[in-house]
Amino acid sequence: MFQKDLFKDKVVLVTGGRSGIGYAISQMMLELGAKVVIASRKEDLLKQAAEELSQYGECSYLACDIRESDQRTALMEKIKADNGRLDILVNNAGGQFPAPAETISENGWDAVINNNLNGTFHMSSLMARHFFIPQKEGCIINIIANIYRGFPSMVHTGAARAGVENLTKTLAVEWGDYNIRVNAIAPGTIESSGLDTYPKPVQDILGEARAAVPLKRFGTVTEIANTTCFLASPLASYISGVSLYVDGAQHLNGGDPMKLTRLMRAFTKSR
Ligand SMILES: CCC/C=C/C(=O)SCCNC(=O)CCNC(=O)[C@H](O)C(C)(C)COP(=O)([O-])OP(=O)([O-])OC[C@H]1O[C@@H](n2cnc3c(N)ncnc32)[C@H](O)[C@@H]1OP(=O)([O-])[O-]
Numbered sequence: 001m002f003q004k005d006l007f008k009d010k011v012v013l014v015t016g017g018r019s020g021i022g023y024a025i026s027q028m029m030l031e032l033g034a035k036v037v038i039a040s041r042k043e044d045l046l047k048q049a050a051e052e053l054s055q056y057g058e059c060s061y062l063a064c065d066i067r068e069s070d071q072r073t074a075l076m077e078k079i080k081a082d083n084g085r086l087d088i089l090v091n092n093a094g095g096q097f098p099a100p101a102e103t104i105s106e107n108g109w110d111a112v113i114n115n116n117l118n119g120t121f122h123m124s125s126l127m128a129r130h131f132f133i134p135q136k137e138g139c140i141i142n143i144i145a146n147i148y149r150g151f152p153s154m155v156h157t158g159a160a161r162a163g164v165e166n167l168t169k170t171l172a173v174e175w176g177d178y179n180i181r182v183n184a185i186a187p188g189t190i191e192s193s194g195l196d197t198y199p200k201p202v203q204d205i206l207g208e209a210r211a212a213v214p215l216k217r218f219g220t221v222t223e224i225a226n227t228t229c230f231l232a233s234p235l236a237s238y239i240s241g242v243s244l245y246v247d248g249a250q251h252l253n254g255g256d257p258m259k260l261t262r263l264m265r266a267f268t269k270s271r
């Protein structure tokens, strides 16, 4: 769909690029000529993904927990040593667990905020200071979630993603001085490896949730990759500071938002 060499010579970092949405973004960027670096925690799976992705172009990897300062720094140093520059950062790594708010422990809250909010900000700040600001050019894309009506059953990630949505606006304004564009994508429910990690109550409501989406289906990882490539490309050269919902209008009408919370309460009690 895009011009074949759209990202020729561009260096792209995709956090969480070993699976699901991040893998699809990495594959599409590679097919469009980019050099892609993927980073996430599980080194074996990351290495395997990088080897598979190498059939599409130049893909390298480094294990990195985005919550750990020294690991983020090692990743930045590797990109500098290997490529000397970074053009596009896709903050896709993230995750949470469904739980009624009253059952989330302090550590559970902190783990999710550190992952989705703190990890995203610190990664953005580091890459901006070392690459985008000196280069006077850069592009950041933050993958968030559908937080339009809060996020019942996932209050921690709703709060974290709302923080990312807001920092997307602030950084777009502050770093406009350095010609850095910053945008977010809010996927609705996407058929991906991520969904398989969720417990039974989530699996039980998927059919009903799918039917409630105005477009009557969940999204695909390719649809999120398409949007990422669009926002990273010159086609979007005047777009900065937006959060684009890619969700078949699910944020406007997505069924009963409390159903999962009620099922999770019963599920938690039964264990
Ligand atoms: C509807 C679809 C929309 C969205 C789809 C997607 O996003 S798809 C993408 C989906 N993909 C993903 O989400 C994958 C990524 N997700 C993850 O890697 C992890 O879930 C994590 C980063 C959120 C926590 O990782 P970590 O290594 O930091 O965790 P840790 O083990 O060190 O525990 C820290 C604290 O958290 C607590 N706790 C943990 N789990 C649960 C639970 N189920 N229940 C209750 N609590 C839980 C744990 O008990 C502990 O607190 P404690 O006991 O000390 O008081």
Ligand SMILES: NC(=O)C1=CN([C@@H]2O[C@H](COP(=O)(O)OP(=O)(O)OC[C@H]3O[C@@H](n4cnc5c(N)ncnc54)[C@H](OP(=O)(O)O)[C@@H]3O)[C@@H](O)[C@H]2O)C=CC1
Pocket (backbone or CB within 6 Å): 015, 016, 017, 018, 019, 020, 021, 022, 039, 040, 041, 042, 043, 045, 046, 064, 065, 066, 067, 092, 093, 094, 095, 096, 115, 119, 143, 144, 145, 146, 186, 187, 188, 189, 190, 191, 192, 193, 194, 195, 197
């Ligand atoms: N699928 C969906 O319906 C939706 C997904 N999203 C978001 O999109 C993103 C991708 O999700 P999806 O592909 O579906 O799910 P996955 O679970 O497949 O992807 C999550 C990726 O993030 C990595 N990751 C998680 N925590 C960290 C960390 N602390 N440091 C580095 N890497 C980390 C994981 O790798 P590893 O375990 O090796 O660290 C994994 O590659 C996530 O942020 C997710 O929350 C948002 C809305 C809906």
